[in-house]
Amino acid sequence: MSVFRLDKAHIDGLVNAGIQLSLIEVDEANDTGRMLLEQHYRSIGFLRDDESPPRYAVTIAPFLFHLVAILNLVACYEYQTCEGRGWGTSPAREWSRRLRDAALRRLPEAATQVTRIAGIEYLVYQTLPAWENTPWGITSLDEVPDIGDGEIVIPVIRRGLPVDILTGPSGSFSNGGLSSRVRSVVIVEIEGEPVPEFACIREPSDDAPAVSLRFEYGRYVARPADEPDRWFMASGAFLHTSDSRWSELIGHSLPIPLHDRTE
Template sequence: MAPFELHTAHIDGLVNAGLQFGVIATLDDATLAGQMLLQQHHRSIGVLRDHDDPPDYTAALADHTFHAVAVLSLLDCYEYQSDETADWNTSPAHAWTSRLRDEVLSRLPAEAKARVRYGSLSVPAYPLLPAYTDTPWGVTALEQIPGIEDGTVEIPVVRKGLPAEILTGPIHCPNGGLSSRVRHVTILGLGQDRELPAFARLREPSDQAPGVYLLFEHGRYVARPADAPPGMWFAASGAFIHTGDWRWRELIGHRLPIPLHDHHPER
C-alpha cells in the first residue's frame, strides 16, 4: 500500500485516544502531542524536511468515547504511514504510539489478543473484530471512529470454527434436526469447556453451516447443535460429520466420521 497524507482528523483521533487512555493529561499536551505526531508523519511522506518547524495544529475534541479496538486501527494506520524515516525507532512519535498501544492492549480481554488463524496467517483476534474493520484506514472525521456508550471495553469476539460436511445414508431420521436442511456444519468448540484451538478457527458459522460442538461421551466424540438451549437432549439421527482437513485428526485423534446427534425426540 502506497503512503498517503493523513487527514488532520486522524491525528485528532490519536490525541483524543491519548486523553481517553491517560497518555495525555491536558488539552495543551494534546496539541503538543498532535504537532509531534503530525511532524513525524510529514517527514515520513516527504512534506517536511528533518529540521523544519512543526506544522500548525490545534487539537479538536471528540464528542464520544472511542472503542479500544478502533484506536488500535488508528495506530496501525498512523505507524504504517509514518515510519519511513531513518530515526523512526528512536523517534518521540514511535515512543508515544508504543505507549498508547500498550495502554489500549492492557484493557482488552485475553481472547481479543489471542492469536488466531486467518487464512495461512496467524494474527491477533482484534483486527478481525467489527470495531477494527469499521474504522476507515485513514479517517477524515472523528465521527467515523466507532465508539462505546458507557465507557466499558467489551469485545464481541468473532466466533470461528472448522467447516465440516454432513454425511447421510439410507437410515436417516433427523426429525427436523439440522441435518434435515443443511449439508455442512461449523465446529465451534470441543469437549466440556467448548473451547477450540486457534489453528481450527477458520470460518464463522452461517445458516448454511450452523455451529456444532464436539463432546466426548462414552469413549467417543459426538456432535451436537451449538445453539441448543441448555438441557435439551438430542439423539443420533443417522447422520455423521467429517472433513478431509488435516485439522480434523488434530482435534479428535483419528480420521473417521463421528455421529451427529441432532434428532430431538420431542419435536
C-alpha cells in the same frame, strides 16, 4: 496497503486518545500533535528536512473514543509513518507505543489473544465491530466510534475437532449440502455443549464449516451447527478421522453419519 498522507483529523484522534488515556494533559495537546504530524510528513516526503514543522492546533472531540478504535488509529499512523528515516528512535514511535500499550491494558485479556479466521491470524480485538467501523485513516473525528457504555463484548471463539467427510464413489447426495461443497468439517459441539478442551484444535472456516453432534437411536449423527433449527436428513456421507481423539470424543473409532441433506 499503500502509504498516503493522513488527514489532520487522524492526528487529532491520536491526541484526543492520549488525553483520554492520561498520557498527556490538554495543555500538551498542540505540541504532541505537532510532533506526530511532523514525523508523519517527513516520513512520506511531504515535508523536506530543511522545511519548518507544520502548524498544528488540536480539535478536541466532544466524546470519548472506543478503546478498539484507538488501537486502529495507532496502527494506521504507525503503518503510514514507519518508513521514514529516524522512525525507530523517534519520539513519535515511542509515543505511539505508549498509547497502544495504555489502550491494551484496559482491554479484557480475551480481546488481546490470537484467533484464526479462514486460516489467517488476527488479534481478537481486530475482529470486533469497533475496529471494522473505524476507517483506515479518518478524515473527521465523527468517524471514530465512541466508547458507548464501556463494555467490550468478546465473541465466543469456537474451536473443535477437524474431521474428514467420506462419500461413496458416486459422490454426495446432499442436494447442495456441506458434503457437496467441502471435504472436511469441524465438530464444535455435542448435544448443544462445546466439545471438551482436548478436542479444541481448530476454528471452523469456509473450507471446514462447523457441525454439531446429536445422539439419536444409539449413535451420534452430525448436522450443520450454524442452522440448528433446520431439519436435515442423511445424505450418504460420513465423518471420520485418524486422529486418536476421535474415539475419545465419540466412544468408538467408526465413521458417523453426516445429515446435511435438505429437500
